[in-house]
Structure formats: C-alpha cells, structure tokens
Amino acid sequence: xxxxVVPRLRSILFDLAVAGAVGAISVLWTVxxxxxxxxxxxxxxxxxALLFRRRWPLPTMAVVAAAAxxxxxxxxxxxxxxPYDAAVLVAMYSVVKYAPRMLDAWLATAxxxxxxxIEVVHRGGSNWWMDAMFYVAICGGVWATGYTVRTRRIYVAxxxxxxATLEREREHLARxxxxxxxxxxxxxxxxxxxxxxxxMIVQADGGRYAFDGDPGRARAAxxxxxxxxxxxxxxxxxxxxxxxxxxxRGTGDGVLGDRGRATVEHLDTLVDRARSAGLSVTVDRxxxxxxxxxxxxxxxxxxxxxxxxxxxxxxxxxxKVTLTIGYRPDELTLSIxxxxxxxxxxxxxGGAVTGGVGGGSTGGAAAVEGGNGLVGMRERxxxxxxxxxxxxxxxxxxxVEMAIPLDxx
Numbered sequence: 236x237x238x239x240v241v242p243r244l245r246s247i248l249f250d251l252a253v254a255g256a257v258g259a260i261s262v263l264w265t266v267x268x269x270x271x272x273x274x275x276x277x278x279x280x281x282x283x284a285l286l287f288r289r290r291w292p293l294p295t296m297a298v299v300a301a302a303a304x305x306x307x308x309x310x311x312x313x314x315x316x317x318p319y320d321a322a323v324l325v326a327m328y329s330v331v332k333y334a335p336r337m338l339d340a341w342l343a344t345a346x347x348x349x350x351x352x353i354e355v356v357h358r359g360g361s362n363w364w365m366d367a368m369f370y371v372a373i374c375g376g377v378w379a380t381g382y383t384v385r386t387r388r389i390y391v392a393x394x395x396x397x398x399a400t401l402e403r404e405r406e407h408l409a410r411x412x413x414x415x416x417x418x419x420x421x422x423x424x425x426x427x428x429x430x431x432x433x434x435m436i437v438q439a440d441g442g443r444y445a446f447d448g449d450p451g452r453a454r455a456a457x458x459x460x461x462x463x464x465x466x467x468x469x470x471x472x473x474x475x476x477x478x479x480x481x482x483x484r485g486t487g488d489g490v491l492g493d494r495g496r497a498t499v500e501h502l503d504t505l506v507d508r509a510r511s512a513g514l515s516v517t518v519d520r521x522x523x524x525x526x527x528x529x530x531x532x533x534x535x536x537x538x539x540x541x542x543x544x545x546x547x548x549x550x551x552x553x554x555k556v557t558l559t560i561g562y563r564p565d566e567l568t569l570s571i572x573x574x575x576x577x578x579x580x581x582x583x584x585g586g587a588v589t590g591g592v593g594g595g596s597t598g599g600a601a602a603v604e605g606g607n608g609l610v611g612m613r614e615r616x617x618x619x620x621x622x623x624x625x626x627x628x629x630x631x632x633x634x635v636e637m638a639i640p641l642d643x644x
C-alpha cells in the first residue's frame with residue numbers, strides 16, 4: 236500500500252507546485268505592473284484548471300484554451316503574451332503525456348495551432364512571421380518533450396507488465412513442476428511398495444502355512460521375502476535420494492535416473508518373483524527388441540509390475556496370467572491378461588475402466604477402489620504419448636493393454 240501512496244502523494248504535490256507557480260506569476264505581475272485584477276482573471280482560471288491536468292488532461296486543456304481565448308478577445312492586455320500563458324504549454328504537455336489516446340494529443344496540437352494563428356493575427360505587424368516562428372518553436376519543443384516522456388512512460392509500463400507476467404509464469408511453472416515431481420515420485424513409491432509388499436505378504440502367508448509340513452518351502456519363502464525386502468529398500472533409498480536432491484535424474488519419466496533393474500530385460504525376474512508367489516505366468520514375445528529409451532523400458536517394467544501385483548491382490552486362487560510383449564518398427568505393445576482365478580466371471584466383479592486411456596489393473600476391486608495404480612499407469616503411458624486401456628473380460632478376469640509409439644520416444 237505504501238508503494239502506491241507515496242508516488243500518488245508526490246504527484247499531487249508536484250501538480251500543486253505547478254499550479255502555484257502559475258498563480259504566483261499572475262499575482263507578482265499584478266503587483267509589480269499595477270495591473271488591473273480583471274486582466275488577471277484568465278490566469279486564475281488557468282491555475283484552477285491545472286490542478287486537474289493529470290487526471291483529466293483533455294478537459295483541462297479545453298478550459299485553459301478557453302481562458303486564453305478570452306484573454307486575447309476580451310481582456311486585451313498591453314503586453315502579450317502574459318506570464319500566466321505558460322499554462323497553455325503546461326496543459327498541452329499534460330495532454331500529450333497523460334491522455335489515454337494519441338488522438339487526444341493531436342487534438343490538443345490542433346487547438347494550440349489555432350491559438351497561435353489567433354494570437355499572430357491579433358498582434359498583427361510586419362514581423363508576424365517571426366512571432367509565428369517563435370510560438371511554433373516554443374510549442375513544438377514542449378510537444379516533442381511531452382511525446383518523448385509519454386513514449387518512455389509507456390515503454391517502462393510495458394517492461395513492468397512483462398516482468399510481472401514473467402514472474403507469474405515462472406511461479407506457475409514452478410508449481411506445475413512441483414506437482415509433476417510429486418506425482419512421479421508417488422507413482423514410483425506406489426509401484427515399489429505395492430508390488431514388494433504383495434509378494435512379501437503372499438510368501439509370508441505361504442511360509443507360515445508350510446512351516447510345519449514343509450520346512451524347506453517355508454525357508455524358501457522367507458528367502459524370497461528377505462530378497463524382495465532388500466530390493467524394495469534399495470528402491471526406497473533411491474527415492475529418498477531424489478527427494479533430498481542427491482539422486483540421479485533424467486530418464487524421461489521425470490523422476491529417477493538409471494534404476495538398474497527397471498528395464499525390459501528384467502521382466503523375467505519380475506515374472507519369476509510372481510511365479511514364486513503362486514501365480515501361473517506365461518510370457519510371449521513377438522518381434523526383435525530394438526534399442527529402447529530408458530523411459531520406455533521403465534514404463535513397460537512398471538506397468539507389468541503393477542498388473543502382476545494386482546493379480547496377486549485381487550484375483551482368485553490358481554489365477555493364470557499371460558504377459559505378451561510385442562515389438563514393431565514404430566510401436567511397442569504390452570498386454571497382461573488373467574482369467575480371474577477361481578472367481579465368478581468378471582474378475583472380482585466390477586467396474587470396468589474404459590475410454591482408451593482408462594486406468595486399470597487386474598482385478599475389478601482395484602477399479603472399484605480407484606487406487607493409485609490405475610492413475611499411475613495411465614499417467615506413465617500418457618507421458619510417452621501412448622495408448623492405455625484396462626477393464627474386466629467377458630469370460631472372467633481382467634486385461635491391461637498398452638501401446639507406446641517408438642518413433643516419438
């Protein structure tokens with residue numbers, strides 16, 4: 236508020252000083268020349284008008300011009316121009332500088348030109364052209380000064396507006412970047428924790444049931460739990476490094492750097508882990524794998540990981556899963572289909588997610604819950620400009636399909 240009040244107060248004081256100067260000249264002229272008070276009346280009118288020159292420049296010019304015309308036609312002073320006629324120059328300068336339209340400045344110029352003609356004709360004499368040149372030079376200089384100041388004022392205002400706009404855009408982009416970073420970290424955190432915990436829970440339950448009857452299987456289950464926990468802990472360590480600003484970045488996914496295991500080559504390890512948790516997984520590959528961008532490999536890995544995790548969580552016992560990955564010159568496709576296990580047709584019953592870029596995971600319960608996995612898979616594929624769809628199958632189970640254009644990655 237203070238930043239606005241101080242300049243405004245300064246402007247008011249300056250206008251008062253300008254009007255006061257013109258008024259003082261009029262009074263001093265009256266005293267020193269023993270002039271009659273009526274002859275100074277136009278000057279006092281001009282003084283009052285100049286108080287409003289900044290807010291209403293064109294009306295101020297009209298009042299000052301009318302007072303000057305009255306002086307020439309009716310007062311007829313012995314010496315012309317009068318000292319207070321400087322108000323005409325001040326009013327014209329104000330219009331040129333402060334008027335919202337340049338048309339107003341040209342209108343003030345026309346009024347001033349008419350005033351010069353009237354003054355020259357009124358004075359007469361053989362040297363009228365010298366008087367005309369004198370008035371034109373003075374008025375032209377004032378007009379040029381006002382135009383220069385006006386141009387600079389508009390330029391500075393434009394720079395200030397541009398700086399404010401850039402500042403707003405920078406803040407907006409910063410908020411967007413923060414939101415994207417949070418969403419990307421949330422996707423990674425969900426994928427790591429959800430998959431690892433699902434495998435660990437299944438293995439821990441199996442080990443508990445087999446502890447007395449088959450100690451060997453129980454020990455193997457515990458080994459799997461420990462290995463999965465270590466891998467999850469390592470992934471969590473990388474995420475913490477990213478959050479602290481000490482981890483690598485730049486996979487194209489927006490969060491992590493080279494994550495080692497998160498590649499297409501390690502889908503077999505992911506499938507083996509799912510098999511060890513009790514799933515029957517079949518892997519089909521079609522085509523020759525090309526050289527893939529890190530972001531594509533991470534996306535394929537995470538989509539497969541999330542889909543298999545949701546089979547563990549939501550499908551029934553003895554669920555069978557078919558994972559198909561296809562390589563084409565311009566596209567990579569991934570399909571994860573399960574039969575729902577020993578459940579009624581439609582998986583866990585519910586809520587298909589459709590629409591091409593829907594979210595989805597194996598198991599209708601996940602769709603009903605509207606979990607983070609659906610959002611995360613959709614976001615991952617959308618970042619790469621791909622196609623994603625998920626939903627229950629008519630003959631039971633759930634399907635997840637994804638296609639990523641390779642020519643855009």
